[in-house]
Amino acid sequence: MANEIKPALKALRIELPSWGFGNSGTRFKVFPQAGAPRTLYEKLEDAALVNQLTGTCPSVAIHIPWDRVDDWSKTIAYARERGLAIGAVNPNVFQDEEYKFGSVCHRDPGIRRRAIDHMLECVAIAKQIGSTVLSLWFADGTNYAGQDDIRARKARMADALAEVYAAMPDAMRMLIEYKFFEPAFYHTDLADWGMSFWHATRLGSRAQVLVDTGHHAQGTNIEHIVAFLIDEGKLGGFHFNNRKYADDDLMVGSVNPYELFLIFHEIISAGRDPRCATTVQNIAYMLDQSHNIEPKVEATIQSVLNVQSAYAKALLVDRDALVDAQARDDVLGANRVLQNAFETDVRPLLADVRQELGAARDPIATYRASGYAERVARERGRAKSGGGYTG
Ligand code: AFD
Ligand code: MN
Ligand code: MN
Numbered sequence: 256m257a258n259e260i261k262p263a264l265k266a267l268r269i270e271l272p273s274w275g276f277g278n279s280g281t282r283f284k285v286f287p288q289a290g291a292p293r294t295l296y297e298k299l300e301d302a303a304l305v306n307q308l309t310g311t312c313p314s315v316a317i318h319i320p321w322d323r324v325d326d327w328s329k330t331i332a333y334a335r336e337r338g339l340a341i342g343a344v345n346p347n348v349f350q351d352e353e354y355k356f357g358s359v360c361h362r363d364p365g366i367r368r369r370a371i372d373h374m375l376e377c378v379a380i381a382k383q384i385g386s387t388v389l390s391l392w393f394a395d396g397t398n399y400a401g402q403d404d405i406r407a408r409k410a411r412m413a414d415a416l417a418e419v420y421a422a423m424p425d426a427m428r429m430l431i432e433y434k435f436f437e438p439a440f441y442h443t444d445l446a447d448w449g450m451s452f453w454h455a456t457r458l459g460s461r462a463q464v465l466v467d468t469g470h471h472a473q474g475t476n477i478e479h480i481v482a483f484l485i486d487e488g489k490l491g492g493f494h495f496n497n498r499k500y501a502d503d504d505l506m507v508g509s510v511n512p513y514e515l516f517l518i519f520h521e522i523i524s525a526g527r528d529p530r531c532a533t534t535v536q537n538i539a540y541m542l543d544q545s546h547n548i549e550p551k552v553e554a555t556i557q558s559v560l561n562v563q564s565a566y567a568k569a570l571l572v573d574r575d576a577l578v579d580a581q582a583r584d585d586v587l588g589a590n591r592v593l594q595n596a597f598e599t600d601v602r603p604l605l606a607d608v609r610q611e612l613g614a615a616r617d618p619i620a621t622y623r624a625s626g627y628a629e630r631v632a633r634e635r636g637r638a639k640s641g642g643g644y645t646g
């Protein structure tokens with residue numbers, strides 16, 4: 256069994272967020288880290304190392320305007336030399352003063368225009384750099400009952416998305432993220448998967464839902480949402496992290512690796528259904544983490560290892576035995592099939608896989624022994640801000 260799953264493990268691709276490397280924090284405090292990258296180039300340098308050690312992360316998502324550069328061709332060449340491509344483009348319609356009461360859902364058409372124009376600029380950037388994913392998250396919502404007209408805001412969101420969707424080339428997908436809290440706490444305009452799903456359905460086949468694992472209430476069964484969305488051809492991608500810290504986001508798999516395993520189990524099961532195979536093949540796996548107290552490069556490596564591990568265990572599920580137990584209403588037998596896979600020690604297998612990919616058998620040990628953290632701390636110093644979240 257172990258050898259059979261090697262090709263799938265080697266094909267796994269996880270995109271790294273540029274903003275995961277920069278200094279970041281909560282609304283209480285940003286703790287600047289020595290060696291945090293100050294420019295997109297330095298973020299790409301860090302990402303290239305993560306890819307080199309894990310063999311799994313050949314692309315980097317960017318956030319505009321944090322990562323805006325004058326000459327994209329130079330950036331692409333720099334990335335390519337380091338084995339990287341630029342991945343999803345993330346507009347930012349939440350940090351400017353103008354967006355205090357929302358962006359695309361704002362009652363002022365001028366502010367809506369500003370937000371839409373920024374998203375159109377991101378479509379243009381994506382075209383220019385050959386990226387096929389536009390990844391949207393909105394801070395839009397209200398904090399007080401009565402603050403604005405919820406149905407009017409829904410219509411404004413729909414209009415804005417339609418305009419941006421119409422500007423996308425055929426090869427581009429729009430991934431629509433949802434989040435039920437923060438910075439708006441009374442209502443958010445895209446509060447859950449159902450609202451993103453509704454907008455995506457209305458737009459067309461190139462609009463899909465992005466599931467950020469951190470954006471759910473604590474008890475939510477995310478794997479159920481995943482299975483449902485795949486079945487409808489509407490799961491476009493993930494932002495992996497752990498939700499224990501709400502947002503601003505802990506490493507994926509650090510608190511509940513079993514949940515991550517169950518998510519992959521649903522994905523792999525659906526992938527075997529010819530009706531769902533294409534959707535599953537196109538799922539964009541991305542990290543969306545914001546390391547506040549932990550060293551960023553090492554945390555990113557650890558996150559990738561956690562994903563590799565959950566994926567490997569899910570690939571090991573004995574699906575024939577599962578189907579058989581289900582057919583006999585053997586509740587505990589079925590559950591045990593999953594437990595057995597989850598409890599398998601996949602570390603030796605993953606070490607072999609990484610070695611065969613030309614990556615490190617033990618990426619953390621190799622990283623720690625490399626002196627990279629010490630070198631960039633010396634070279635880059637401790638910058639006050641690094642283009643990540645600043646609280
Ligand atoms: C925010 C959101 C969301 C989004 C990210 C990038 O919580 O996770 O993906 O910004 O725009 O923190
Ligand atoms: Mn996210
Ligand atoms: Mn988030």
